[in-house]
Amino acid sequence: MRGVTVVDHPLIQHKLTIMRDKDTSIASFRRLLREIAHLMCYEVTRDLELELIPIDTPMAHIEAPAIKGKKLVFASILRAGNGLLDGMLDLVPAARVAHIGIYRDHETLEPVEYYFKAPSELENRLIIVVDPMLATANSSIAAVDQLKKRGANNLRFLCLLAAPEGIEKFTKAHPDVPVFTAAIDSHLNEKGYIIPGLGDAGDRMYGTK
Numbered sequence: 001m002r003g004v005t006v007v008d009h010p011l012i013q014h015k016l017t018i019m020r021d022k023d024t025s026i027a028s029f030r031r032l033l034r035e036i037a038h039l040m041c042y043e044v045t046r047d048l049e050l051e052l053i054p055i056d057t058p059m060a061h062i063e064a065p066a067i068k069g070k071k072l073v074f075a076s077i078l079r080a081g082n083g084l085l086d087g088m089l090d091l092v093p094a095a096r097v098a099h100i101g102i103y104r105d106h107e108t109l110e111p112v113e114y115y116f117k118a119p120s121e122l123e124n125r126l127i128i129v130v131d132p133m134l135a136t137a138n139s140s141i142a143a144v145d146q147l148k149k150r151g152a153n154n155l156r157f158l159c160l161l162a163a164p165e166g167i168e169k170f171t172k173a174h175p176d177v178p179v180f181t182a183a184i185d186s187h188l189n190e191k192g193y194i195i196p197g198l199g200d201a202g203d204r205m206y207g208t209k
């Protein structure tokens, strides 16, 4: 699928299988999401541009590679995005963070926006939007809309599970935003849940059901 990368490393697939299991504990679910975020972060940042900077090792003066440009921004769609965010920040601790509060109305599946806080300068920074679930895509489309409204022009979307319906809708709405996912599942059910999926990601992370 154009603009969509399935990061299907065996370690990711193995950990994802444990996350899908309804008997997996909240603590394990959270730990696995963080570990998968490490592995996916590696992939989504694979092509970052480098520049040479001068440093002194104990033995010599050299020009050594470092990531070029402004600090990355990770944009977490609350609540479940925070599970991926934690793992991303483990690998890129200097990244800036945007929090976007959106939940979907259970009846209409329309996104309800309740919070937005982001670094003031979003233009010309790489912004990686994170949320484990891409179902109808209503939440992720709304989050990217908000970021673009504030000047974002270089975005990627990273999730754990996607439904084919959501991918189609998201890539139509934002064809300039590449999607990275660990798996594309079969379909959405009549309530907008991903099948087979893993259930409600926020509830499984925070024990709220």
Ligand code: PRP
Pocket (backbone or CB within 6 Å): 077, 078, 079, 080, 081, 102, 103, 104, 105, 109, 111, 131, 132, 133, 134, 135, 136, 137, 138, 139, 140, 166, 192, 200, 201, 202, 203
């Ligand atoms: C979940 C998930 C996504 C959204 C995906 O959040 O974390 O944000 O659903 O569904 P969509 O693609 O159909 O919009 P939820 O609405 O359950 O909010 P919560 O994380 O606050 O519980």
Ligand code: URA
Pocket (backbone or CB within 6 Å): 133, 135, 192, 193, 194, 195, 197, 198, 199, 200, 201, 202
């Ligand atoms: N949000 C979730 O948390 N799970 C789904 O299956 C769909 C949307």
